[in-house]
Amino acid sequence: MAIFQRLKAWQKAHNLTLCIYEVTQDFPRDERYGLISQMRRAAYSVASNIAEGHSRATDKDFANFISHAQGSLAELEYFSLLSRDLNLLSEDTHKKIGRQADEIGRMLATLRAKLLKNS
Numbered sequence: 001m002a003i004f005q006r007l008k009a010w011q012k013a014h015n016l017t018l019c020i021y022e023v024t025q026d027f028p029r030d031e032r033y034g035l036i037s038q039m040r041r042a043a044y045s046v047a048s049n050i051a052e053g054h055s056r057a058t059d060k061d062f063a064n065f066i067s068h069a070q071g072s073l074a075e076l077e078y079f080s081l082l083s084r085d086l087n088l089l090s091e092d093t094h095k096k097i098g099r100q101a102d103e104i105g106r107m108l109a110t111l112r113a114k115l116l117k118n119s
Contacts, residue, residue, distance in 0.1 A: 035088065059119040
């Protein structure tokens, strides 16, 4: 197991990515290069930034990647809202994504603060 996989934030982000892949399977085909692509990219970007940042030499560098992950998470939250408003996601699914994103967001903020304190 890669060391980044032990991070709870990465585990939660990975699970959110799997959820996004699942829910976007039901989106219309004409959204393949629109919302489907954007939502999936934003979701896996959260987990991939955590993984890449974890491999960096300094806590300051890692904190920078956590900041990128936070940005991708915010992007994903908007795409979820837009998908709900376009009736592509149910209210329940939108709320589920929101709860997961909130939890990950809190974890990332705590991790980033600790990293910056250590640098």
